[in-house]
Amino acid sequence: MQPLTPASLNPAILNVEYAVRGELAIKAEEYRNQLKNPDHELPFDRVISSNIGNPQQKGLDQPPITFVRQIAALMEYPALATLAPTAFPSDVLARAAELQSEIGSIGAYSHSQGVPYIRHSVAKFIAERDGFTGHYAEYSDPNAIFLTAGASAGVSLLLSMLIASKNDGILIPIPQYPLYTAAIAQFEGKPIPYYLSSSTSAGWQTSVPDIREAIAKAKKEGTNPKALVVINPGNPTGSVLDRSTMDDLVKVCEEHSLVLLADEVYQDNLHARVDDPSVSFTSLKKVTHALQSPIPLISFHSTSKGVLGECGRRGGYFECTNISPEVRALIYKMVSVGLCPPLQGQIAVDTLVRPPKQGEPSYALWKEETGTIHKALASRTSTMTTRLNALPGVKCYPSPGALYLFPEITLSEKAVKAAKEKGKAADALYALELLDETGICVVPGSGFGQKEGVWHYRLTCLCPGVDEYVGKLEKFHKGWVEKYGV
Amino acid sequence: MQPLTPASLNPAILNVEYAVRGELAIKAEEYRNQLKNPDHELPFDRVISSNIGNPQQKGLDQPPITFVRQIAALMEYPALATLAPTAFPSDVLARAAELQSEIGSIGAYSHSQGVPYIRHSVAKFIAERDGFTGHYAEYSDPNAIFLTAGASAGVSLLLSMLIASKNDGILIPIPQYPLYTAAIAQFEGKPIPYYLSSSTSAGWQTSVPDIREAIAKAKKEGTNPKALVVINPGNPTGSVLDRSTMDDLVKVCEEHSLVLLADEVYQDNLHARVDDPSVSFTSLKKVTHALQSPIPLISFHSTSKGVLGECGRRGGYFECTNISPEVRALIYKMVSVGLCPPLQGQIAVDTLVRPPKQGEPSYALWKEETGTIHKALASRTSTMTTRLNALPGVKCYPSPGALYLFPEITLSEKAVKAAKEKGKAADALYALELLDETGICVVPGSGFGQKEGVWHYRLTCLCPGVDEYVGKLEKFHKGWVEKYGV
Structure with a gap:
């Protein structure tokens, strides 16, 4: 008897689904590995994991807040306070000492x-x-x-x-x-x-x-x-x-x-x-x-x-x-x-x-770093919403908060049928072809739930250059519409 | 209707028991708080949490391995490699760069x-x-x-x-x-x-x-x-x-x-x-x-x-x-x-x-630090085993590995009865009185399972000064024997 097969496991586990890191994310990981080979034949040169709100990931590289990391480093290696005191502002040194x-x-x-x-x-x-x-x-x-x-x-x-x-x-x-x-x-x-x-x-x-x-x-x-x-x-x-x-x-x-x-x-x-x-x-x-x-x-x-x-x-x-x-x-x-x-x-x-307070040595840098991130996110969200809304068959509602857009996409009968033949939901096919062509990984709406016959995908508003990124989405979508109609 | 009571919760949760952080650990935490008050009337001046293998806890203060912490600090704040290069050996800088x-x-x-x-x-x-x-x-x-x-x-x-x-x-x-x-x-x-x-x-x-x-x-x-x-x-x-x-x-x-x-x-x-x-x-x-x-x-x-x-x-x-x-x-x-x-x-x-290898700059310190910890643990384990074995009604078997001793203690009918009156197992009463008198927190054997009518407790072989620590255990045990017999 095989002691360990999927059928021998807790059946509740088999029913668990987690689309954010599902089939598409696994394929994105494979592409990322293929890209390490200089002779790869992929039509893109990097994978952008827009399936997950992970701003510091490679390729997005949102810089960490210096205040957070300075305190973390001192907590790891308290000797730095004496080995390299000038590497840290005084409020950081004080906070780390207090936490220690x-x-x-x-x-x-x-x-x-x-x-x-x-x-x-x-x-x-x-x-x-x-x-x-x-x-x-x-x-x-x-x-x-x-x-x-x-x-x-x-x-x-x-x-x-x-x-x-x-x-x-x-x-x-x-x-x-x-x-x-x-x-x-x-x-x-x-x-x-x-x-x-x-x-x-x-x-x-x-x-x-x-x-x-x-x-x-x-x-x-x-x-x-x-x-x-x-x-x-x-x-x-x-x-x-x-x-x-x-x-x-x-x-x-x-x-x-x-x-x-x-x-x-x-x-x-x-x-x-x-x-x-x-x-x-x-x-x-x-x-x-x-x-x-x-x-x-x-x-x-x-x-x-x-x-x-x-x-x-x-x-x-x-x-x-x-x-x-x-x-x-x-x-x-x-x-x-x-x-x-x-x-x-x-x-x-x-x-x-407990971020730095006005007047404290770390405040100015903290304010600048957090402000830059807030501004960039707001601006990307707005640009992406506008440009996605301009695409045929795409409705992208305003997203006043969080890190995501959840555009609704009209998918033609032809697309639905093509997806069905591959044993997939139509939005999953859309996301898969998007990944294959652009290296951008999003999550099909079916992973989040949606009304019957309505299709979406979720993408993060995190990206390195918004122009190039949305450009890729636009180019893909236009190609999709040519292939499958709206 | 009260929406949230223990009776409304998953009944499996109610059956979970975790003695290592149970009643005694909670009481130890309370004593630790009381000790912050300089006017406390406790018969000890510190709590030693021997209930858990936690060598770097306050009061034990086993120093961390420098190599581990230096790499961790550089991962937190990579700028340190340029801000304070002399604070790190070259193999640490190289390892951190490689991981980054x-x-x-x-x-x-x-x-x-x-x-x-x-x-x-x-x-x-x-x-x-x-x-x-x-x-x-x-x-x-x-x-x-x-x-x-x-x-x-x-x-x-x-x-x-x-x-x-x-x-x-x-x-x-x-x-x-x-x-x-x-x-x-x-x-x-x-x-x-x-x-x-x-x-x-x-x-x-x-x-x-x-x-x-x-x-x-x-x-x-x-x-x-x-x-x-x-x-x-x-x-x-x-x-x-x-x-x-x-x-x-x-x-x-x-x-x-x-x-x-x-x-x-x-x-x-x-x-x-x-x-x-x-x-x-x-x-x-x-x-x-x-x-x-x-x-x-x-x-x-x-x-x-x-x-x-x-x-x-x-x-x-x-x-x-x-x-x-x-x-x-x-x-x-x-x-x-x-x-x-x-x-x-x-x-x-x-x-x-991947610890440092012989010949690498961090090796000597790593060897010294790890050697000190190994030696101290072996020596404390041996000392504690010998001295506990010398106590009336205590059998402490050799412990060639891990961090613990699990001495068997003979508890008299009088002790079993006294415990029963308080709604406790006899070994739990032993551990509780030990905590009350010495500030040393151990885990009663019932938390780990033991044969019917046989009693144990688990204590770690981590302690600041073994003489003082075992001295407290000995003094308490002798008092217990006077009170309850063997």
């Missing part, structure tokens, strides 16, 4: 929930961000904050805990970030989709009546809704929720005893803010607090997005609001089995929530 | 399976360690290696995949490392315990006939054994398997179609090697290869143990042997949902498998 005195060596396991000192900093950040003027701990309890290895680790953990039976359902937006469907499949719950609507004027919108309808339908089918996932700013849509919708989301959770899972990892990616600093992010924590709502809320944040873009160090946190100490003790137990989040991820969280 | 050219920024997500270049280095290391003289890839396939966030992440993942139904069982040694029972509970499988035997002359021994018996008993009870966990060197026992037992373990897996899970994270902690460099670690990979056995084998290693002791960065790997590309593709899919292991963990794996 709290943490000791970053080679030690920390508290499983994350370094207590950093959790206090996170709580202060949350209170200030939300305009709370009293003592931060009255608004955000450091004991209710869990540092994590990126937001994904926290989301997976919470879903593994919330799904108690095969009839338990999790409300997810469609289109969604595929981590949610992947984790729900792994932990054998039921996804309860609520569709976002799109219009040229308003972009992507969350409709609370549609959520109520989805809940009613799920209950009728015997599914027990446990939690509502909200991604704000949206991934893949880039939409930003308005206050009245947020109020209603909290109320829906109250009415139906739902846990609210607020994925707010793009909270620092609000493009309008570049021109108008008065534009601010409204958290679901702030709304819940303002409504004095008792709903259990878990809010996720990450060091991978925003302007830090520190994906590789795996840093993030989640904050529990209105969640009993008993349940938090169970969360603690589960994270303790994994020992602790990576310390360099935790350090990055500290720099995320 | 392969990886790019460590702020980027890597390949979900880990940086390919580092996986090649791991494969070379495995082949050399096992004395394979052909091309390393014929022995160890870099595509079958997965870098992980510490060994724990890999173990949890594999168990989540292998347990396909509630009747699937995993053979685990008792005493075991509680990660195994915790993960089996979480993924709703059945632990199939096989008891290790202990004797004063031979220490802790694995009996293959006992494993066969455990398999037969499990099958009779309707449990389907899927995998055999072997921890070598042992945790908590410190025992090291002999070759003929290893041969038999492979054969048992062949006979019963078991996947062999080889937890070899202590492979570099062989105390006899300090005096005799010819003592070498034998991996289950080597044995499987020598027997030309087709059994599926997954071998785990970590940067947290050995002499690196880099627990906080979360680095490790597992190697798949005799595992089909289809199953490996499923493993890849699952790790891709978590995006990638932390880059600083991956970098540490590189330094683990």
Whole structure:
């Protein structure tokens, strides 16, 4: 007997799908290897992985924020403070010394929930961000904050805990970030989709009546809704929720005893803010607090997005609001089995929530570096939206936040048929041919969910030269239209 | 209705137990906080967390290996190579440049399976360690290696995949490392315990006939054994398997179609090697290869143990042997949902498998630092074993490997009764009173499993001053014996 075959494995695992790193990403990796051979015959000279919000990847090379890396380097090798004191500004040296005195060596396991000192900093950040003027701990309890290895680790953990039976359902937006469907499949719950609507004027919108309808339908089918996932700013849509919708989301959770899972990892990616600093992010924590709502809320944040873009160090946190100490003790137990989040991820969280302040030696450079990234992202997003919208059969809604565009593409019957013959969805064929011709890797809309017969793809607004990049997309699309019609 | 209570959660979560960071560790943390108050009335002035193999923790302060940290710092902040070139030896600068050219920024997500270049280095290391003289890839396939966030992440993942139904069982040694029972509970499988035997002359021994018996008993009870966990060197026992037992373990897996899970994270902690460099670690990979056995084998290693002791960065790997590309593709899919292991963990794996070589500028310091750690650990292990054995009612078997002792303690009926009145196991009461009186936190044997009516505790062989430390253990034990008898 073969002891280990796919059929012998946990069947829930077989059902997991994760399009962001699926077939296309694997093929992109192969192309990247082929390109190392100078005699390759590929029609492009580099692969751009627009399938994933990974700004520091080779080829994009978004520079890291110097402040973050200087502190990280000193934490790795504290002797540098005396070996090379002039290599660091004084506030960086002071911050590193402060963290070292709290943490000791970053080679030690920390508290499983994350370094207590950093959790206090996170709580202060949350209170200030939300305009709370009293003592931060009255608004955000450091004991209710869990540092994590990126937001994904926290989301997976919470879903593994919330799904108690095969009839338990999790409300997810469609289109969604595929981590949610992947984790729900792994932990054998039921996804309860609520569709976002799109219009040229308003972009992507969350409709609370549609959520109520989805809940009613799920209950009728015997599914027990446990939690509502909200991604704000949206991934893949880039939409930003308005206050009245947020109020209603909290109320829906109250009415139906739902846990609210607020994925707010793009909270620092609000493009309008570049021109108008008065534009601010409204958290679901702030709304819940303002409504004095008792709903259990878990809010996720990450060091991978925003302007830090520190994906590789795996840093993030989640904050529990209105969640009993008993349940938090169970969360603690589960994270303790994994020992602790990576310390360099935790350090990055500290720099995320405590950037240099005006007047401090590192402030000017930090301001310049973060400003450049914000501006470039806003400008690329706008250019790409305009130029993609000008293509035949492409509708690209405004994306006021996050890092992505999610253009809708009209695909002809001929294209749908050609894809079917290859055993693929039509948008997957589009993405595959795009990769084959240009080296640009995007994710077909089917990976995020979309209405039947409507096609999209997701691409990041990260690219080295926007002209050349969009030029390639345009050239490919025109060729596709010639081949398959609109 | 309360939407979120322990009763509303996944019941499998409620069954998870993880003693290493359980009640005692939480109390130790509270004491640590109390000690910050200069007016505390505790009978000790520091807490020593001997419950966990965490050598760089505050109070133990095992220094990190300079080579590891210098490379890590340069990866964080590459500008240091020009800002402070004299702060680094030339081989460190060269290694960091080489890794940077392969990886790019460590702020980027890597390949979900880990940086390919580092996986090649791991494969070379495995082949050399096992004395394979052909091309390393014929022995160890870099595509079958997965870098992980510490060994724990890999173990949890594999168990989540292998347990396909509630009747699937995993053979685990008792005493075991509680990660195994915790993960089996979480993924709703059945632990199939096989008891290790202990004797004063031979220490802790694995009996293959006992494993066969455990398999037969499990099958009779309707449990389907899927995998055999072997921890070598042992945790908590410190025992090291002999070759003929290893041969038999492979054969048992062949006979019963078991996947062999080889937890070899202590492979570099062989105390006899300090005096005799010819003592070498034998991996289950080597044995499987020598027997030309087709059994599926997954071998785990970590940067947290050995002499690196880099627990906080979360680095490790597992190697798949005799595992089909289809199953490996499923493993890849699952790790891709978590995006990638932390880059600083991956970098540490590189330094683990490629230490400086004789003749290179960093070699002398590396040799001195690692030698000091090996020697101190061997000497403390020996001193602690001898002195604990001299205490009334304590039997401490030789621990030729790993970082722990697992002394057996005779606890009187009076003690058992006193514990029962407090709703505790007798060894838990022992550990609790030890913590209350000395600030030393150990883990009661019940957390690892032990035969009915036999009591143990696990403590690490990491401590700042062995004399003072063992002195405290001795004083406490004598007081306990006075109070409860032997």
